[in-house]
Amino acid sequence: MLSVSRSPRFTTLLFGALFIYFVAVLFSLPSLFFMAAALVIAPAVSYLLAALGLREIRGERRIPSRLWPDEKVEVEIRLENRALLPKCLLRIDEDLPDGLGGDEASPPGCVVPMLWGDLTTCGYPLIARYRGRYRLAPLVATAVDTFDLFRARRQIGPSNEIVVYPRRVPLSIHALHAPTLDGMIRRSRPVASGVDFRGTREYQPGDDLRRIHWRSTARRGRPIVVEFEEPATTDLFIVLDVSPTAAQGEGRENTFETAVTVAASVIEYELEHGNAVGLYLDGPEPTHLALTRERHELLRFLEALALVEADAPRPLAETIARAGELVPHTAVVFLVSTDASAATAAAVTELTRQHAVAYGWIDPWGHPGAPESDAAGFLARLKSAGVAVFAIRRDDIAAGLTQPW
Known part of the structure; x- marks a missing residue:
C-alpha cells in the first residue's frame, strides 16, 4: 500500500x-x-x-x-x-x-x-x-x-x-563421564544382554546375583558369575529448566541464557565424541529429542535451544518427574538449572532411584541483577543422595564442568 x-x-x-x-x-x-x-x-x-x-x-x-x-x-x-x-x-x-x-x-x-x-x-x-x-x-x-x-x-x-543458534563454549573434556560417575552409571544399567558377553569368573561380594551362571556353578562347585563388556560410551539425557524462575538477572545476560549455553556446549561435545545425547525441554509445547549419536543431528538440537523460552507452565520439580518417564534407564540424566529449592531436591532424589543423575547448578553470581544465592545446603543434599553436582559460573563454564562440586 x-x-x-x-x-x-x-x-x-x-x-x-x-x-x-x-x-x-x-x-x-x-x-x-x-x-x-x-x-x-x-x-x-x-x-x-x-x-x-x-x-x-x-x-x-x-x-x-x-x-x-x-x-x-x-x-x-x-x-x-x-x-x-x-x-x-x-x-x-x-x-x-x-x-x-x-x-x-x-x-x-x-x-x-x-x-x-x-x-x-x-x-x-x-x-x-x-x-x-x-x-x-x-x-x-x-x-x-x-x-x-x-x-x-x-x-x-x-x-x-x-x-x-545459541552460544557454545569449547570443552576439551567434562566430568560427566569421569570415574566419579562410573559407579552410578553401572548401577543404572540393567543386566547386559548376551551380545555383550565377555566371559565368566568367580563370584565376588557385591556382584549382582542375577549374573550367577548356574551351570558353571554346579560344575565347579563354587559360585560363578557372567561378565559383560561395559559400553565404551555413556548415554546422556539433558533436561533444561525452562520454568519462569530459571531466568534470573537482567536482559540477555541472565541465568537461563547461561543454562542454554551449557546445554548446547555439552550436546556439541557429546556428538563430536560419538556419544549418544538426548534433550527434554518442557513448556506449553514440550520438546523431546530422543537419544542419538549422529553428528548431523547437532543442528536440530541447537535449533530447539535457539527457540526455547523460560515459559514452562509448571515448576522444575514437576518437569523432572515428567522427564524421568521418558529417559531410558541406561542414560545419565543431566539437569541444568539455577533452582535450589527443597521441592527440586526431593524430585532429584526420587529420580536417583531409577537413573544416574548429574545436576548442573547455574550460579547466579556474575549475572547482572540476579539475586545472590547460597545453595551449599541444597548441593550437599543432592550429593548425599548420590547425585554428581556441578557448580557452574557464567564466566567459566568449561571449568565448572571439569570437576564435580
Missing part, C-alpha cells in the same frame, strides 16, 4: 508562495505573480514524482536463514525497476530487531538511483548478537522527489525469518 507524506519544506514553500503573492498584489508586480504560481505548481509536480517513483519497483533481501552467534554477514538487497521511467532516488531503511545488530560505520539500509529497466543491488552488514528467532519486516522503499517536498513509502518485498 502506497503512503505519501510531506516534508517541512512543503509548508515553508507554501507560505513563501503566499508571501510573494501578497507582495505582487501590493506593489502590482506581474513577474511576482508568475513566481508565486511556479511555487504553487512545484508541490503538485513533486507529489506526482514521489507517487510515481515506486511504481513497478520490486525488491528482495538475500540473507542466510540460520546464523551463528557473533556471525557477521552481508545483507544483499536486490532492486528491479520494471517501469519505463527512471527513478530519482530510492531509499531502503531497515529497523533491525533486538538481538540483531548492524555496523556503526555502515548503518542498515541504502540509497540508490535507478534507470528504466534497471536491476541493482545494495547491502549492509548484519551481526547476530543473541540466540532466537527474528523476523525482518517486509522490505519497504521510500521514494524522494527532486525537491524533497513529498516522500512516498511502499512495501516492495517480503519479510525474512532468521534463527540464531
